[in-house]
Amino acid sequence: GNSVTQMEGPVTLSEEAFLTINCTYTATGYPSLFWYVQYPGEGLQLLLKATKADDKGSNKGFEATYRKETTSFHLEKGSVQVSDSAVYFCALTLRGSTLGRLYFGRGTQLTVWP
Amino acid sequence: SQTIHQWPATLVQPVGSPLSLECTVEGTSNPNLYWYRQAAGRGLQLLFYSVGIGQISSEVPQNLSASRPQDRQFILSSKKLLLSDSGFYLCAWTGLAGSLTGELFFGEGSRLTVL
Numbered sequence: 001g002n003s004v005t006q007m008e009g010p011v012t013l014s015e016e017a018f019l020t021i022n023c024t025y026t027a028t029g030y031p032s033l034f035w036y037v038q039y040p041g042e043g044l045q046l047l048l049k050a051t052k053a054d055d056k057g058s059n060k061g062f063e064a065t066y067r068k069e070t071t072s073f074h075l076e077k078g079s080v081q082v083s084d085s086a087v088y089f090c091a092l093t094l095r096g097s098t099l100g101r102l103y104f105g106r107g108t109q110l111t112v113w114p
Numbered sequence: 115s116q117t118i119h120q121w122p123a124t125l126v127q128p129v130g131s132p133l134s135l136e137c138t139v140e141g142t143s144n145p146n147l148y149w150y151r152q153a154a155g156r157g158l159q160l161l162f163y164s165v166g167i168g169q170i171s172s173e174v175p176q177n178l179s180a181s182r183p184q185d186r187q188f189i190l191s192s193k194k195l196l197l198s199d200s201g202f203y204l205c206a207w208t209g210l211a212g213s214l215t216g217e218l219f220f221g222e223g224s225r226l227t228v229l
Contacts, residue, residue: 034217043204043220044158089158101148102218106157 006105023090116141120221133192137205
C-alpha cells in the first residue's frame with residue numbers, strides 16, 4: 001500500500017541549531033513527495049515538494065531531496081529560528097492520480113527555543 | 115486567486131447534538147474537495163472526498179457524513195455527535211493542476227470539542 005513514516009517528536013532545538021526530520025515512504029506507484037507545515041491554530045501550508053527522483057525541494061531555508069533508492073524525503077534546515085516552531089507533515093501522492101489524494105505521516109512537533 | 119474558507123473556526127457541542135461544518139472555495143471551478151480530521155496526538159485522517167457535485171466517497175466508517183450541494187461547497191455533518199468526534203477538521207481542495215502534482219490547499223481548520 002501507500003504510507004509515510006516520519007520520526008516521532010517532539011523535537012526540541014535551540015535557535016540556530018541544525019534540523020533533520022526523517023521521512024520514509026512506501027508507494028504502489030510513482031509518488032510525488034511533500035512537506036507541509038502547520039503553525040499553531042492554523043491549517044496546513046505546503047512547505048516544499050519534489051515530483052521525481054533526485055529532485056530537491058526548497059523553501060524558507062528548508063530542503064528535502066527525493067531519494068528513490070532509500071525511499072526517503074528527509075527535511076533539513078541549517079539554522080532553525082523560533083518562528084519555525086510548528087508541526088511538520090511528510091506526505092505523498094501518486095502521480096497521475098485524478099483523486100489527488102495525499103497520504104500523510106503522523107506529523108513531527110518542532111519547538112525552537114531562543 | 116483561489117481561496118478556501120471554512121467555518122466555524124471553533125465549536126463546542128454536547129454529546130448527541132448535530133453538527134454542520136461548511137467549506138467553500140473561491141476562484142476555481144470543479145475542484146476536488148476533501149475533509150480531513152486531526153485528532154489530538156495523531157496524524158491526519160482522510161474522512162471524505164468529492165470529485166463533483168453530489169459525489170461523495172467515504173474513507174472510513176464513522177458517525178459523520180458529507181455533502182456537496184454546489185460545485186464549490188463542501189459540508190461535513192453529523193446527526194448525533196460522539197465524544198470521539200472531537201478534533202481539528204480541515205477542508206482542502208485541489209484543482210486539475212494540483213491533481214497532477216498532488217498539492218492540496220487547506221482551509222484554516224475548525225476545532226470541534228464534544229463534551
